Amino acid sequence: MPFTIAIIGRPNVGKSTLFNRLVGRRLAIVDDTPGVTRDRREGEGKLGDMRFRVIDTAGLEDVTDDSLEARMRAQTERALDEADVALMVIDARAGVTPLDQHFVQWLRGRGTPTILVANKCEGRGGEAGMLEGYSLGLDDPVALSAEHGLGLSELHDRLKPYADLAAAEGAEVYDDDLDDLDVDYAEGADIAEDGGAPEPKALQLAIVGRPNVGKSTMINRLLGEDRMLTGPEAGITRDAISVMWHHGGRDYRLIDTAGLRRKARVTDKLEYLSTRDTMRAVRFAHVVVLVLDADAVLEKQDLTIARQVVEEGRALIIAVNKWDAATDRRETIQRLSDRLQTSLPQVRGIPVITCSALTGHGMDRLLPTVNAAYDTWNARIGTGDLNRWLLAMQEAHPAPMGKGGKRIRLRYATQAKTRPPTFIVFCTRAGELPDSYTRFLVNGLRDDFGLDGVPIRLIYRKGDNPYAAKKGGDRR
Numbered sequence: 001m002p003f004t005i006a007i008i009g010r011p012n013v014g015k016s017t018l019f020n021r022l023v024g025r026r027l028a029i030v031d032d033t034p035g036v037t038r039d040r041r042e043g044e045g046k047l048g049d050m051r052f053r054v055i056d057t058a059g060l061e062d063v064t065d066d067s068l069e070a071r072m073r074a075q076t077e078r079a080l081d082e083a084d085v086a087l088m089v090i091d092a093r094a095g096v097t098p099l100d101q102h103f104v105q106w107l108r109g110r111g112t113p114t115i116l117v118a119n120k121c122e123g124r125g126g127e128a129g130m131l132e133g134y135s136l137g138l139d140d141p142v143a144l145s146a147e148h149g150l151g152l153s154e155l156h157d158r159l160k161p162y163a164d165l166a167a168a169e170g171a172e173v174y175d176d177d178l179d180d181l182d183v184d185y186a187e188g189a190d191i192a193e194d195g196g197a198p199e200p201k202a203l204q205l206a207i208v209g210r211p212n213v214g215k216s217t218m219i220n221r222l223l224g225e226d227r228m229l230t231g232p233e234a235g236i237t238r239d240a241i242s243v244m245w246h247h248g249g250r251d252y253r254l255i256d257t258a259g260l261r262r263k264a265r266v267t268d269k270l271e272y273l274s275t276r277d278t279m280r281a282v283r284f285a286h287v288v289v290l291v292l293d294a295d296a297v298l299e300k301q302d303l304t305i306a307r308q309v310v311e312e313g314r315a316l317i318i319a320v321n322k323w324d325a326a327t328d329r330r331e332t333i334q335r336l337s338d339r340l341q342t343s344l345p346q347v348r349g350i351p352v353i354t355c356s357a358l359t360g361h362g363m364d365r366l367l368p369t370v371n372a373a374y375d376t377w378n379a380r381i382g383t384g385d386l387n388r389w390l391l392a393m394q395e396a397h398p399a400p401m402g403k404g405g406k407r408i409r410l411r412y413a414t415q416a417k418t419r420p421p422t423f424i425v426f427c428t429r430a431g432e433l434p435d436s437y438t439r440f441l442v443n444g445l446r447d448d449f450g451l452d453g454v455p456i457r458l459i460y461r462k463g464d465n466p467y468a469a470k471k472g473g474d475r476r
Contacts, residue, residue: 002051002052002053002166002171002172002173003050003051003052003053003084003162003163003166003167003171003173004052004053004054004055004082004083004084004085005022005045005052005053005054005055005083005084005085005086005087005159006054006055006057006076006079006080006082006083006085006086006087006112007019007054007055007056007057007086007087007089008057008060008076008079008080008086008087008088008089008103008107009059009060009088009089009090009100009103010059010060010061010090010097010099010100010103011058011059011060011061012059012091013059013089013090013091013094013119013120014089014091014119014120014146014147015056015057015059015089016028016030016056017030017119017146017147018087018089018117018119018144018146019041019043019054019056020146021146021147021149021152022043022045022046022047022054023043023044023045023046023054024045024046025043027041027043027239028041028056028239039058039075039228039229039237039239039241039256040055040056040057040058040075040076040078040079040241041055041056041239041241042054042055042056042242042243043056046175047152047155047156047159048153048156049174049175050156050159050160050163050173050174050175051172051173051174051175052159052163052173055079055082055083057075057076057079057080058072058073058075058076059072060073060076060099060103060106061073068229068236071229071230072229075229077110080107080110080112081112083112084113084162084165084166085112085113085114085115085159085162086107086112086113086114086115087114087115087117087155088103088104088107088114088115088116088117088138089117089119090116090117090118090119090129090133090136090141091119091120091129092118092119092120092121092125092126092127092128092129092130092133092143093120093125093126093129094129095128095129095132096129096132096133096135096136100136101136104136104137104138113162114138115138115139115142115155115158115159116133116136116138116139116140116141116142117141117142117144117155118130118133118141118142118143118144119144119145119146120145120146120147121143121144121145121150121151122145122147122148122150126143130143142154142155142158201251202244202251202252202253203250203251203252203253203286203287203370203371203374204253204255204284204285204286204287205252205253205254205255205285205286205287205288205289205370206240206255206257206281206282206285206287206288206289206314207219207254207255207256207257207288207289207291208257208260208278208281208282208288208289208290208291208305208309209259209260209290209291209292209302209305210259210260210261210293210299210301210302210305211258211259211260211261212259212293213259213291213292213293213321213322214291214293214321214322214357214358215237215256215257215259215291216228216229216230216236216237216256217230217357217358218289218291218319218321218355218357218363218366219243219254219256220357221357221358221360221363222245222247222254222363222366222367223243223245223254227243228241228256237256237257237258237259237274239258239274239277240255240256240257240258240277240278240280240281241255241256242254242255242256242281243255243256247367248367250371255281255285257277257278257281257282258274258275258277258278260275260278260301260305261275261301279308282308282309282312282314283312285314286314286315286374286377286419287314287315287316287317287370287373287374287377288309288314288315288316288317289317289318289319289366289370290302290305290306290309290316290317290318290319291319291321292318292319292320292321292336293321293322294320294321294322294323294325294326294329294332294354295322295325295326295327295332297320297332297335297336297339298318298335298336298339298340298343303339303343303344306318306344306350307344310344310346310347310455313419313420313455313457314377314420314455315373315374315376315377315420315453315454315455316347316350316373316453316454317350317351317352317353317366317369317370317373317453318336318340318350318351318352318353319352319353319354319355319366320332320336320352320353320354320355321355321356321357322356322357322358323354323355323356323361323362324356324358324359324361325356329354333352333354336352340352346439346442346455347453347454347455348443348446348452348453349446349452349453350453351369351372351373351453353365353366353369373453373454376450376451376452376453376454377418377419377420377421377454378418378419379418379421379449379450379451380415380418380421381415381421381449383413383414383415385449386413386414386415386423387412387413389413389444389445389448389449390410390412390413390425393440393441393444394410397437397440399427399433399437400433400434400437402428402429402432403429403432406428406429407428408427408428408429408432408433409427409428410425410426410427411426411427411428412425412426413425413426416459420454420455420456420457421445421451421454421456421457422456422457422458422459423445423456423457423458423459424459424460424461425441425458425459425460425461426460426461426462427460427461427462428462429462430460430461430462431460433460438458441458442456442458445458
């Protein structure tokens with residue numbers, strides 16, 4: 001098991017900022033509004049030569065009923081149970097509050113080793129609050145500024161005994177190559193932007209859809225545990241939460257996302273940040289499952305989401321959830337089929353499954369469908385087969401005439417890349433081919449090579465003129 005750190009504390013003390021600092025990327029949404037984080041988010045952290053798993057948690061609330069805050073607290077308790085050490089974060093500028101004192105007493109009863117972190121200690125404004133931290137009886141507080149990267153070397157020293165213990169038990173905690181330290185973890189360094197990371201080996205599976213369609217419940221059903229925060233309230237999920245999962249000999253990264261509403265309705269800053277986080281998850285996904293409500297299939301917003309997924313070149317699967325509560329199943333399927341044909345004709349054959357994430361009905365079909373879509377998305381066609389296909393397509397339906405009544409000739413085709421399948425066709429008068437002929441070729445690729453349900457990109461290029469370099473200048 002990896003060395004695990006849980007970041008806990010009352011709302012708005014900077015837990016997510018510290019999480020982002022430790023993982024070196026802006027993964028968690030950060031805002032001045034208290035209670036932004038709701039689910040627990042995990043990441044791979046690094047501090048100097050030390051590597052660990054770090055868990056960001058919701059702000060601790062003193063509630064134990066059936067409310068959303070109580071369910072958030074239960075998620076935090078699970079994170080604490082998994083941790084080797086907890087970082088109890090207080091706001092040094094606000095000082096020690098009665099809620100801080102209450103949760104320190106609560107932590108003592110849990111038995112997890114705890115390090116007190118006094119955040120927001122940049123300048124002299126947090127000095128008094130940091131000194132108040134001694135009254136909590138958790139040994140010397142670590143003076144830190146997560147936003148500015150100050151105090152990380154002291155945090156490293158305080159974590160080292162727990163890391164050594166984990167290493168003695170067989171966990172991989174330390175980097176062998178000390179010259180490969182990431183500059184983002186140096187004191188005062190800026191947090192690295194996302195992008196440029198190596199392609200992950202796990203299948204990236206993003207679950208998207210409108211609010212309250214059952215996305216988090218679907219992931220919980222796949223995992224077989226209440227990993228994601230769920231409930232009747234719409235818009236519970238705010239961050240795009242990813243979870244590693246191994247199933248059937250394959251590694252998956254399941255990504256739960258915030259519900260997407262129409263752009264005109266997004267006026268709240270937090271919802272805007274959540275929407276941006278969701279679209280980032282779509283951009284980095286391999287396969288996207290669009291979850292629909294069985295009694296409201298493929299509404300305008302659903303189509304907007306589907307088009308965005310296709311434009312990003314991701315493999316798309318539609319899951320009609322709450323099928324057990326559908327009022328008219330036959331009409332629902334017919335309406336869905338009609339809307340797909342009229343509104344998404346550019347991606348024919350999108351897989352559709354019906355299921356109930358709450359009861360588990362139909363969920364056994366989801367992963368085989370995801371794996372099949374992923375394999376199609378990665379399909380590669382040999383150049384010889386592709387050019388024999390291109391010749392047959394032209395014999396069946398020659399390309400139309402170009403300007404001036406001259407025939408457009410398709411000379412050669414090759415597959416440039418996969419994910420999604422992208423083909424280059426070398427031809428004369430590349431800019432004069434009509435969209436109708438492109439659709440004819442794309443549909444032919446789907447029919448003859450089994451590429452249904454994934455975006456196909458077809459690029460035309462003009463072949464080099466062999467006489468262009470002869471005397472008389474460039475005649476292209």
